Amino acid sequence: MGRGYIVQDDVEGYLSKLCEQKADPVTGLLIGQSSTQRDYVVMAIRTPQKEESAAAARNSVDKEWVTEHARQVSRMLPGGLSVVGVFIITDADAKDALTTLRQVRVMLTLSSSGLKAWAHQIESGLCLIDGKRLPEDSELTVGQRRNVRQTYTAQLLITTVRDENKRLTDVIQQCGGSVSVTGAIHSRAYLHSNKPKARLAEKLLKRDVVSTVATRVQMMLEELLASDQESKGKLFCLPHRIFCPLKVSGPLCVCDYQFSDEGLSEVTERLKEMLDIDAAEEDLDTRQETTFEITGCDITPGGHRDMHACVLCPDCPPFCCLGVAMATAVALLATAASMLYLNDI
Amino acid sequence: VVVDSEIATVLRVKGLLEFRCQLDSTDGQLVRNVISRTFETLRSQVKSESCVLAVSDSPVIIWPNKDAYATPEEITPSTLCEDMHQWIHVINLCLMTEVTKPGPLSAPILTKTVLKSHFVNVTLPLDCVVCTGRSNTIKEYQLIEALTHQLCEMEKVTLQNMKGMTLLVPEPVHFLLPEPKGLVTVVYPVGVPDSQLVAQRKELHEQFELPDDRPYFRRANAYHFPNEPYKDGYLRNPHLALTHPTLDNGKVYLVQGIYSYHHYMQDRVDDNGWGCAYRSLQTICSWFQQQGYVERPVPTHKEIQQALVDVGDKQASFVGSRQWIGSIEVQAVLGHLLGLTSKILFVSQGAELASKGRELANHFLTEGTPVMIGGGVLAHTILGVAWSETTGQIRYLILDPHYTGAEDLQVITDKGWCGWKGPDFWDQTAYYNLCLPQRPKVI
Numbered sequence: 182m183g184r185g186y187i188v189q190d191d192v193e194g195y196l197s198k199l200c201e202q203k204a205d206p207v208t209g210l211l212i213g214q215s216s217t218q219r220d221y222v223v224m225a226i227r228t229p230q231k232e233e234s235a236a237a238a239r240n241s242v243d244k245e246w247v248t249e250h251a252r253q254v255s256r257m258l259p260g261g262l263s264v265v266g267v268f269i270i271t272d273a274d275a276k277d278a279l280t281t282l283r284q285v286r287v288m289l290t291l292s293s294s295g296l297k298a299w300a301h302q303i304e305s306g307l308c309l310i311d312g313k314r315l316p317e318d319s320e321l322t323v324g325q326r327r328n329v330r331q332t333y334t335a336q337l338l339i340t341t342v343r344d345e346n347k348r349l350t351d352v353i354q355q356c357g358g359s360v361s362v363t364g365a366i367h368s369r370a371y372l373h374s375n376k377p378k379a380r381l382a383e384k385l386l387k388r389d390v391v392s393t394v395a396t397r398v399q400m401m402l403e404e405l406l407a408s409d410q411e412s413k414g415k416l417f418c419l420p421h422r423i424f425c426p427l428k429v430s431g432p433l434c435v436c437d438y439q440f441s442d443e444g445l446s447e448v449t450e451r452l453k454e455m456l457d458i459d460a461a462e463e464d465l466d467t468r469q470e471t472t473f474e475i476t477g478c479d480i481t482p483g484g485h486r487d488m489h490a491c492v493l494c495p496d497c498p499p500f501c502c503l504g505v506a507m508a509t510a511v512a513l514l515a516t517a518a519s520m521l522y523l524n525d526i
Numbered sequence: 527v528v529v530d531s532e533i534a535t536v537l538r539v540k541g542l543l544e545f546r547c548q549l550d551s552t553d554g555q556l557v558r559n560v561i562s563r564t565f566e567t568l569r570s571q572v573k574s575e576s577c578v579l580a581v582s583d584s585p586v587i588i589w590p591n592k593d594a595y596a597t598p599e600e601i602t603p604s605t606l607c608e609d610m611h612q613w614i615h616v617i618n619l620c621l622m623t624e625v626t627k628p629g630p631l632s633a634p635i636l637t638k639t640v641l642k643s644h645f646v647n648v649t650l651p652l653d654c655v656v657c658t659g660r661s662n663t664i665k666e667y668q669l670i671e672a673l674t675h676q677l678c679e680m681e682k683v684t685l686q687n688m689k690g691m692t693l694l695v696p697e698p699v700h701f702l703l704p705e706p707k708g709l710v711t712v713v714y715p716v717g718v719p720d721s722q723l724v725a726q727r728k729e730l731h732e733q734f735e736l737p738d739d740r741p742y743f744r745r746a747n748a749y750h751f752p753n754e755p756y757k758d759g760y761l762r763n764p765h766l767a768l769t770h771p772t773l774d775n776g777k778v779y780l781v782q783g784i785y786s787y788h789h790y791m792q793d794r795v796d797d798n799g800w801g802c803a804y805r806s807l808q809t810i811c812s813w814f815q816q817q818g819y820v821e822r823p824v825p826t827h828k829e830i831q832q833a834l835v836d837v838g839d840k841q842a843s844f845v846g847s848r849q850w851i852g853s854i855e856v857q858a859v860l861g862h863l864l865g866l867t868s869k870i871l872f873v874s875q876g877a878e879l880a881s882k883g884r885e886l887a888n889h890f891l892t893e894g895t896p897v898m899i900g901g902g903v904l905a906h907t908i909l910g911v912a913w914s915e916t917t918g919q920i921r922y923l924i925l926d927p928h929y930t931g932a933e934d935l936q937v938i939t940d941k942g943w944c945g946w947k948g949p950d951f952w953d954q955t956a957y958y959n960l961c962l963p964q965r966p967k968v969i
Contacts, residue, residue: 303625306625307580307587307622309587309596312596313596314585314587314596334628335626336624336626337624337625337626338578338580338587338622338623338624338625339622339623339625340541340542340620340621340622340623341541341542341543341544341649342542343542343649343651352646352647352648352692352693352695353549353644353645353646353691353692353693354644354645354647355642355643355644355645356548356642356643356644356645357640357641357642358638358639358640358641358642358643359548359637359638359639359643359645360636360637360638361636361637362634362635362636362637363634363635363637364632364633364634364635365627365632365633365634366633366634394634397634398636401636405638415637415638415639416635416636416637417635417636417637417638418633418635418636419633419634419635419636420633421633422633470632470633471632471633
């Protein structure tokens with residue numbers, strides 16, 4: 182028994198075009214949002230070609246590669262959008278295809294334990310939507326007409342949660358250094374417009390806040406470990422988030438992260454390779470986050486400017502604790518209602 | 527304990543603030559500078575626009591440094607304070623931080639240092655109370671001033687108690703002082719016992735002009751807020767629910783402070799028929815514990831019996847038995863387990879108790895401790911007397927340990943398990959012994 186999907190028109194078109202291709206099998210990811218009753222699919226992305234793959238390998242499904250593609254694509258999706266399925270286009274037996282599909286699993290884990298504490302704070306925080314604290318079960322679009330695009334601004338209020346496991350003697354610890362993350366990120370989540378509940382909006386938004394910081398920190402730490410620099414106090418700009426609309430007219434956006442030494446052309450290349458989107462540099466929305474400007478007096482060694490220090494033990498793998506995003510601007514978008522009322526699936 | 531009705535509202539703000547800093551050197555002065563700077567950062571945080579107060583059990587959220595509110599439609603900012611007064615006597619607020627702002631803002635940066643250092647990470651328990659008459663705006667309650675003042679107090683206590691590279695967590699405790707001083711907050715270092723804080727208490731007694739022979743600032747003296755249930759489940763001061771008798775030219779003399787009501791069948795001990803004196807003794811022990819004279823928890827029946835064996839008053843077989851005890855044994859246990867002295871008052875006939883008005887009145891005036899009375903086949907606790915010097919009329923406020931029901935204040939007061947009794951309450955021909963515990967003269 183399959184699950185019911187509600188699929189946008191252009192997804193159908195995209196899949197049809199893939200059917201016409203010579204390659205067999207063609208795999209890819211389905212992107213959208215799951216709800217209890219059904220999944221909404223807004224996008225399909227074919228699995229990119231692996232450069233080194235031999236001709237023979239092209240005829241079978243490289244499960245690890247599909248999984249890796251899914252992992253990287255997940256990083257490029259704002260809140261509310263995720264990999265909801267995998268597709269396979271093949272002449273082979275349907276049963277075999279299903280088996281293959283089931284073996285592809287996507288998992289996104291938060292690897293750094295220090296960020297876990299901060300993530301927990303965000304997840305337990307209070308969410309205000311348009312300045313109001315809404316009851317969890319209330320619907321967001323109450324009183325609104327259908328087919329109207331709606332943007333909501335959210336605020337997040339957090340408290341510190343007392344750590345029952347922390348002993349009194351743990352107050353001062355020796356450490357070999359520190360890693361800290363400060364600054365602001367732009368967080369965004371999209372909601373299907375079929376009576377979405379405030380609770381869902383809050384959950385998706387918080388998840389996006391945590392994942393955008395975690396993704397960037399992960400990307401940065403991978404860089405640092407690879408380059409192995411020895412300087413005492415080093416400042417690194419985390420990549421900032423760039424949004425790209427799926428369709429010129431549509432409200433949905435995907436995102437990518439641009440490092441300070443990259444140009445926009447690298448972003449459009451990645452969008453093409455990973456998400457199979459043809460975007461021009463003018464289409465990209467770079468206004469949400471600006472590059473951090475380093476001036477001489479801003480950062481003092483061991484200074485306290487919004488410092489949330491972390492511990493880096495010499496013998497332990499680096500972990501980051503509590504990089505609190507100082508501020509986010511958030512837009513919640515209910516997807517166009519045309520998605521909803523498709524009868525034929 | 528009742529908060530003065532002159533105080534219209536008590537606002538209590540609680541929250542946890544993360545205190546974090548990195549110490550690059552172990553030099554004492556440099557360390558103190560970093561600590562002070564970190565406290566200053568926390569004070570700025572509290573004064574910033576991202577500081578938020580959420581009213582507990584209500585949808586109201588306040589930005590005190592922006593004069594902004596998030597409230598449901600029915601409540602406008604001007605009616606806010608009036609409405610708050612009507613709800614409850616104590617309004618609890620939770621300290622929160624807003625982490626969102628309208629954009630665009632600087633993208634995040636990652637800072638890395640590689641340097642042997644010490645990392646300090648403390649969770650500070652902020653807890654401020656503000657008592658004030660009716661005010662119109664949130665600003666007039668001076669909540670933010672209270673929070674920053676408490677952070678200053680915490681900084682002082684932290685620096686005072688730093689020894690090398692160890693740091694004690696500062697913790698606020700509230701005390702209700704006699705009028706007109708009201709609620710006062712003191713910051714103590716966590717983990718330091720009362721016995722090591724005598725100097726601080728002396729200073730506080732001088733500062734607030736309090737007598738130097740009774741404790742006001744021990745941790746056990748901490749004020750218990752009316753909306754906080756006691757975790758142990760015992761009722762406190764059920765006598766406060768009663769109307770006191772009015773006698774011609776008479777006055778009411780009551781126990782001072784807080785006690786717990788101990789009675790039959792509590793703590794899963796079935797002592798129905800034999801444990802009444804034990805329960806009265808437990809009530810007395812609870813008084814000394816809650817006034818801060820002893821740290822020892824209320825003793826169990828077995829512990830009481832063991833104490834009597836230990837002082838040589840009973841044989842070893844006494845422990846685990848259902849034997850009664852009397853005032854003399856109560857006196858012995860109070861002395862052995864709690865280090866207290868008690869006076870024994872003897873009357874050869876119950877009828878004589880009517881003439882003990884002056885003595886009992888004096889006891890409640892000077893000592894204010896609950897009295898255990900045993901005689902005939904019963905034991906009770908006397909919590910006060912109403913006595914007229916001119917007419918000799920007398921009433922006794924009795925707490926009855928023979929009650930076997932649940933901790934239901936209504937039942938206990940309606941049915942007289944805690945109630946005022948006349949002289950005929952006593953067996954007129956039996957003899958009685960009263961144990962009058964004496965209050966130690968310490969702070």
